[in-house]
Amino acid sequence: MNLQTVRSAAEQAALRAGEVLRPLFDQPHQEQIKSNIYDVVTEGDLAAEAAILPVLKAAFPQFGFVSEEGAAGFSGDGVGAEFLWHIDPIDGTTNFANNIPFFSISIALADQALNPLVGVVYMPILGELFSAAQGHGATLNGKPIHVSGTVDMKRAVMSSGFPTARHTLPEDQNNLKQWRDMLWAVRDLRRFGSAALDLAYVACGRLDGFWERHIHSWDCLAGICLIQEAGGTVTDYHGVPERALTGAEVVASNSLLHAGMLDVLHG
Ligand code: IPD
Secondary structure, three states: OOHHHHHHHHHHHHHHHHHHHHHHOOOOOOEEEOOOOOOEEEHHHHHHHHHHHHHHHHHOOOOEEEEOOOOOOOOOOOOOOOEEEEEEEEEOHHHHHOOOOOOEEEEEEEEOOOOEEEEEEEEOOOOEEEEEEOOOOEEEOOEEOOOOOOOOHHHOEEEEOOOOOHHHOOOOOOOHHHHHHHHHHOOEEEOOOOHHHHHHHHHOOOOOEEEEEOOOHHHHHHHHHHHHHOOOEEEOOOOOOHHHOOOOEEEEEOOOOHHHHHHHHHO
16 A cells, blocks of 8 residues: 555545635534533534545545544444544544634544554644654654654653543543643643644654543544654553554653653653
8 A cells, every 4th residue: 555645635635624624713613512511513523524534435445434523433434444544523622612723633544453554633723734654754734743852851841631521530530630740740731622733743842742541543543643753652651552542541752751751640
C-alpha cells in the first residue's frame, strides 16, 4: 500500500470537512446530549462526518470505518476489514459548541492491531494541517515537525483532559489527582479540550507532553502517528506502547520526559 496516497486522501477529507465547518463557526449551534451533559454532539459533528466519509470511501472502498458519531457504525461498514479509518469529525465538540477555535478533525488509518499508519489532524479555524505517514515523517502545513528538546520536567509545559464520565469516576481515574501532581512537577499545564490537538502540539514541540485516560481510538490514533513520526513516545500509564492505541490510557511525550511523566502519574 502506498501510504503517501492514503495520507493525501485523509488530508483531502479533512480539508473538505473544514470547508463545511468554517461557515458554521461563530454561529448558534444545535446541541444534543449523548451519554451525559459533558458529552455532546452538534450539527457540525454530523455535517463534518457526512463530508469526510464519501471522500475516503471513494478513494479506498476496501477500508472499514470507526467514526465517533456512528454514521459508519461500529458494527457496520467493513469492521472486519484489514485496515480501518478512525475518524473524529470534531474533536473538541465543547469548544466548537462555544465557538472556541481549539477543535480539530482527526483521521487515522490503522491496521487491525490499531497501529496507526497514517494520521491527519486539522484545525480548520486556526488553519493548521498536521499530517504523517509511517516511515515518511510528520508535517505541519507541509513543513517537517519534530518534538521538543526539553529535558527538565521543571521547564515542561504539558496538557491533559478530563473524561466525559468524570462525575462517576474516583479521583485517581477522573484525573484530578494526576492533574494536581503534574502541576507541581512542571512549569505549567494547559487544558485545550481536544486530545487530537494536544497530541499534534506534542508532535510539533509546542507541548512537551500530554496524558489522558478514557479517550477513544478516533481521538488519539492520528495524533499518535504524528508523534511517532516526529520523534516522540506514546505509551499507556505503565510504559507499554500497544496499550495506548485504544485510548484507554495515553501518555505522550518528547521521549526525553517520558520516564519523568510516568513517575508523576504513578506517584
Ligand atoms: C473530547 C476531547 C477532550 C477530552 C474528552 C474527549 P470530543 O472529545 O478530546 O479533550 O478531554 O475526553 O471526549 O467528545 O470533543 O470528540
